[in-house]
């Protein structure tokens with residue numbers, strides 16, 4: 046279930062108030078009790094019930110009757126809060142069409158200062174294990190690791206884009222709010238969908254960008270034909286939340302996997318002469 050422009054535009058200020066209260070209270074409760082929510086929002090019983098009904102209808106909140114009547118915010122509600130935050134700040138002015146629903150993110154085209162891409166990170170319970178391994182402290186949201194994991198994933202991506210965009214061909218980061226990263230929109234397609242006229246040049250361009258990122262301290266970690274876009278002018282490396290520092294113990298394996306993926310793609314699809322070892326040497330050299 047993803048968020049729609051109407052969903053956010055039509056959110057009433059009391060509904061935003063409820064979502065914000067749930068976000069705070071979910072640090073302490075698995076199910077936020079109705080009376081606690083009422084005290085925090087200062088809404089009347091009937092107003093609260095009406096607004097919660099609306100939020101549940103839109104899949105932003107879910108409820109439980111046992112062990113007591115309680116509420117939780119779910120992903121769509123969290124996305125709505127993030128978008129609301131970006132709209133308030135002015136980095137997003139209107140939500141456009143849905144571009145992609147991946148395993149771990151939903152991406153929209155939108156307007157802000159020009160055309161922007163909105164990437165809502167959605168890291169579920171299982172994937173959280175990976176995040177936990179790379180992180181020593183535990184979040185406040187002990188019952189809701191997805192809130193922490195999704196925001197953490199967004200932060201990781203934002204950090205990489207900030208560090209790289211001046212030198213490496215990646216989207217320019219514009220804003221971050223919770224699990225949402227706002228970045229410049231690339232008017233292109235992932236190379237998996239493209240038929241390149243100059244595959245040798247594109248391959249060289251990719252390798253050069255991977256090398257620059259490596260020397261700035263970033264190994265992509267999920268590089269493949271799905272995360273490289275072309276727009277007629279050049280290549281773009283996207284999808285950075287799982288980057289690794291070159292000093293990490295497994296960095297070498299991760300870099301080798303990234304390079305093997307791109308060499309395999311270019312040699313299979315275009316017969317580009319792309320030996321892995323040589324390409325690796327070019328990147329780290």
Ligand SMILES: Nc1ncnc2c1ncn2[C@@H]1O[C@H](COP(=O)(O)OP(=O)(O)O)[C@@H](O)[C@H]1O
Pocket residue numbers: 144145146147148149150151152162164216228229230231232233235271272283284285
């Ligand atoms: N900045 C961007 N501009 C245009 N399209 C984008 C942008 N970022 C992502 N996309 C599109 O959304 C898709 C998914 O984004 P991606 O960052 O790869 O996340 P994930 O693979 O985790 O779902 C991409 O394949 C691409 O089509």
Ligand SMILES: [Mg+2]
Pocket residue numbers: 147271272284
């Ligand atoms: Mg991707």
